[in-house]
Amino acid sequence: MTIASGLIDLHIHTTVSDGTDTPEELFGKVKDAGISLFSVTDHDAIRAAKTLSPLCEKDGPRFLPGVEFSCRDRGGKYHILAYGFDPASEPLNALVKRGQLLRADKLLARVAYLRETFGIEFPEEEIFRLLAESNPGKPHLANLMIKYGYAITFRSAMEKYLDRLPSAAEYICPEEAIAGILSGGGIPILAHPLVGSGREYLTDEEMERRLTRLKEYGLAGIEAFYSGFTREMTKGLLEKADKYGLLVTAGSDYHGTNKTVRLGETGLPDPADYPSAFLRFLSRVGV
């Protein structure tokens, strides 16, 4: 039986990371949006699947557990998505744990630095809450500084204090993420491939270098359909997928009200026009 055609969205965040919808709320919205297949890809976390798998089993669209790993090496930053893994797999869970550990460590290091260098203290409950949020960054700390009177504006909090903090020393590197995903039976996909470290898109040459290297590590595909991409950009990425023999996925990167993207907004064409690299991905994950 194939899934009756509807929207497909394979890149979604919930409150388990930095989205604003709880997994339960997302479930309702996914149904309302007419989505027939979706994946939740929280940063370094697979917890949402515990809620969504049983919900979707009973009465709902097809759900595919996913995760998005934040990686970095000297070549820049990468977000690597994983699908189709065994949620109980040890290497994958080890990777998730390591991602969460590094994330918590980064926040606590910043909090300690603020306290030790500037004497800035927040109530412990605020920090626990930030840790619970799972993707806490400098903006969250800036807001806390304003709330507790250490800064008047967001900008001054960032410029005077937070931008001066040393950056974290330890990251998951892409080969580590890809290896962990593969040994967990998953399919590693480079998220929004054209987005580099900052706000600029990668040049063609940089993209080629990146794909050649990641492909060597075992990368299986790229997210060619993405809410932030124009048709032209997608077209270029589909050509790259062909050239490198990569699968293709589609995702909105929906974060609830933290971003303006809508659910299902991926730029995918009608099912009849799905490129074969995308169909191959679907069949790899058993859809």
Next chain:
Amino acid sequence: MDNKRAVIIPLSGRIDSANAHETEERLASELPADGNAAVTLDMEKLEYVSSAGLRLILRVKKSHPDLSIVNVSPEVYDIFEMTGFTEMMEVKKAYRTVSVEGCEVIGEGANGKVYRIDGDNVVKTYKNADALSEIMHEREVARLALILGVPTAISYDVVRVGDSYGSVFELLNAKSFSKILANEPDRFDWCVSEYVGMLKKIHSIKVPEGKLPCAKRKILDAVGRLVGALPAGMGEKLLKMTEEIPDSDGMIHGDYHTKNIVLAGDEVLVIDMDTLSVGHPIFDLVQMYNAYAGYSISDPEIVLRFQGYDAATARRFWRASLAEYIGTSDENEVTEVENKVRCLSYAYLIDRAIRHKDTDSTEYKLWSEGLLSILPTVDSLVFDCGGGEIAQDPDSLDIEAISDNLSAVVDFVNAKLDAADCSPKARMQIELAVEEIFVNIANYAYAPEIGRATVRVSVSDDPLTVTITFIDRGVPYDPLKRSDPDVTLSAEEREIGGLGIFMTKKVMDEVAYEYKDGQNVLTLKKRL
């Protein structure tokens, strides 16, 4: 690295920004610098941990990845849980301490006692030093049994009881069959019937390979050790007969006596699941015989002490149960099977006594005499279990519900349709329906676990009709409840899913659902 050092470090009081540095220095001096140690932070006396303390723990985790945190108080555990630390590392709560002083003992076995701690709850305590691993094993096995369809109680908490541990069960108004037999003699027949019904149910459950130990192996080991101790030829004969007992993947309880069968409310439950195994039904009968007669061969008081009813009742209950189990009322037939059972019962007890160096007892003498007197009269340990529940029903297929088994199911149904001279069109329609239903069960009934499904096919005449029944023990789900999709809408507008069952309803003449005895039963009928 097996030669890792194990380092246990107790933490107490508070860890916050005021003493985090100091604590870190202390830890650094106690931990090996190369990170090659299994580190346990014992937090029994820790009252509070601040974010500075959390950071310290993260640092230890980074330098010593093999870190576990134990004995965490509920307050500190809340902080670990809220901040996601419980997902990053192993954090074990402190076990609640329960006192059983003055509590009613409602059960007692070789390994511990069961106490009622209040109206709804009982705690099962263990004597052994490694009680914790035993408790975890029993929980795991009980959960497997429940998934496979044995009504049992699952412990919901592990607690400290004195120097050992206990597991807590909810057992409302539970009364063991031993109590019923002792106090309500007029319910004897009812007990026999429920007791045997449950036993047959357990034996009819197919256990997935590798999940439980093999019962035959255990008895074969015992008999193997005995061969030299028995007169020439006797041991070899017993060993050969034991080897000839057919292998089976049916479930064996292993300690199936009336104290382990309880009536809770109006539900009959089986408890004490730590001895579950797989094998031929005789292996359960062997331990049953021992419980009712074997252990007490020289001292009838043993039965009374252990079961609460006298040896005559035990004997009567055993005989009646065996008769019901093999489906006969002929006393000679019962005795014949009983003798087969006694061979292995005695062999087990003799081996046990030898291993415990307890061969001077009267029991030992009686068991040995018993075995030697029956053995010459028994030529095979195999018997007809009766009732047809153990034998494979040729009209039904019991199979692991996974999509890979779809073709096996379709082939099975098709073979039945071949016999019924079914038209190609009806066959295609039936195949479609079978595929929809079976794949649904495979995908959803037990997810993320794997369970089994039974597919039964029967063909009746006048008019020629095929009836296909799907039975699973997964989550209750009535596919017929879901409203039909609006197929007049375009693909984009349509609600997803539900098409499969809709098509099934269209091509079959009758589709009915029922949830019965913990089973989803979906029946499809099609006139041929």
